[in-house]
Amino acid sequence: MSAASETLLPDSLSVAVPIEMALIGQMDQEQRDWLRGQLGPLLQAGADDMLYGGGRAHPAFAAYARALALCSFQPGGVTAFGLHWCQDHSACLRAQRAADEAWRDGEPG
Secondary structure: OOHHHHHHHHHHHHHHHHHHHHHHOOOOHHHHHHHHHHHHHHHHHHHHHHHHOOOOHHHHHHHHHHHHHHHOOOOOOEEEOOEEEOOOHHHHHHHHHHHHHHHHOOOOO
8 A cells, every 4th residue: 555545535534524514514403413314324335435445435435524524513523543623622622631631640531
């Protein structure tokens, strides 16, 4: 596998997820809930095609980008392939600092 093919998915997601975040940001919660229910079957049917090539790669990639975008609206956002998406990054940084401090102090996280 070439270096280019190893970065294709993360590079593509780095563009697609923010676009999906903008679209999902215009939805109300009912619409987001409906979308969430639609993504599972698409991901399940096309995940292998997305990773290894095949006829369902495009819908699976779109569903994966939408799923990550939906997760970005949850507290703490989402991280995949070393990329992080969230709605309030300062809150993510505060939560990470608190977790780091708790870890150093020996407190369970």
